[in-house]
Amino acid sequence: MISRRSFIAIGGGLAASLYAAGHSRYRSAVEPAAISAAQTRQSAVPRISPAPGPQTPSTPAETAYRQTAGADYSAPISGLHPDEFVLDRVAAIEQSQAPRIDIIATEAQRQSIDAVVARLRRLQNYVGYGNFNIIGWDQSLKVARDHDKVGAFTPAELELIEEVFSTNAQSLGFYGEKVITQLSATILQRDILKVPGTGHFLFKGAAADTYVKIQRDLGDSVLLTSGIRSVVKQFYLYLNKVRKVDGNLSLASYSLAPPGHSYHAIGDFDVGKKGFGLKNFSAEFAQTDEFKRLIDLGYLDIRYTQKNPFGVRYEPWHIKIV
Numbered sequence: 001m002i003s004r005r006s007f008i009a010i011g012g013g014l015a016a017s018l019y020a021a022g023h024s025r026y027r028s029a030v031e032p033a034a035i036s037a038a039q040t041r042q043s044a045v046p047r048i049s050p051a052p053g054p055q056t057p058s059t060p061a062e063t064a065y066r067q068t069a070g071a072d073y074s075a076p077i078s079g080l081h082p083d084e085f086v087l088d089r090v091a092a093i094e095q096s097q098a099p100r101i102d103i104i105a106t107e108a109q110r111q112s113i114d115a116v117v118a119r120l121r122r123l124q125n126y127v128g129y130g131n132f133n134i135i136g137w138d139q140s141l142k143v144a145r146d147h148d149k150v151g152a153f154t155p156a157e158l159e160l161i162e163e164v165f166s167t168n169a170q171s172l173g174f175y176g177e178k179v180i181t182q183l184s185a186t187i188l189q190r191d192i193l194k195v196p197g198t199g200h201f202l203f204k205g206a207a208a209d210t211y212v213k214i215q216r217d218l219g220d221s222v223l224l225t226s227g228i229r230s231v232v233k234q235f236y237l238y239l240n241k242v243r244k245v246d247g248n249l250s251l252a253s254y255s256l257a258p259p260g261h262s263y264h265a266i267g268d269f270d271v272g273k274k275g276f277g278l279k280n281f282s283a284e285f286a287q288t289d290e291f292k293r294l295i296d297l298g299y300l301d302i303r304y305t306q307k308n309p310f311g312v313r314y315e316p317w318h319i320k321i322v
Helices: 033-041 061-067 107-127 137-147 155-166 206-219 231-244 277-281 283-287 290-296
Strands: 026-028 072-074 088-089 184-185 192-195 200-203 222-226 269-274
Touching: 033 222, 107 137, 107 155, 107 231, 137 184, 137 231, 155 231, 200 206, 200 222, 206 269, 206 290, 269 277, 269 290, 277 283, 283 290
Parallel strands: none
Antiparallel strands: 026 184, 072 088, 192 200, 222 269
């Protein structure tokens, strides 16, 4: 296992590793003209690196984390869609583990993060919420370049996106598998279906079949709260979270899987109790009758359990498919 004290970035640019076998529903469609400049130039933005010196909290977000590790931590969520809401249940860290080393974005990177989030928000507004859940990176580049309402990604923004995607997540304290290894991975329309009234999509097969069975057995008191999330959508959620915790990528990675590491991209989905609102994204969901019935009926094989080995919070609402 790579030490958290060693920050490792995998190559510059879009280093293309072969996509994991078994996920044939994805295809690579790299757009050379859009990324060639970003691939060949040297980094214009300082590398993300561990915060220097003693790990003393310097921001309200970090102070809150350290005061509530293992308890509830809540960053500002004003104006966020439930998909972006996170009531953090920070995973308990075993005493034998090394202290967490925070990876903090530089000021230049924070400016790029702000710009990327703003551009992705404009992209979402342009293509629509539902389509934004499944849009690919190459298509995003094209839409942004061709439409002034979105605007083309700048070299600094492309650099930041490549940097984050190629970062070894273990250096951020996230120990889950990287299930999407190419930024250009594409979700094929023929493999998905839209769930009416939700703005979300599910993969055909096990995911869609499971949701149909849940609705059949539990009725309309259970609803789909988050389905397929492409790498682009995960970038938007993740970088938005980084902004909310003062550029602390390590802290953000306790709440949201870094881009490429979310199982929402290959089959998993989230459910909640109708009318339960934002509490569906907290541990309170585990106290509902709906959760208990999902457990009793065998629908919930919780991926992110309490004290899980992935270094992320407890997610009782997450339906494990893959």
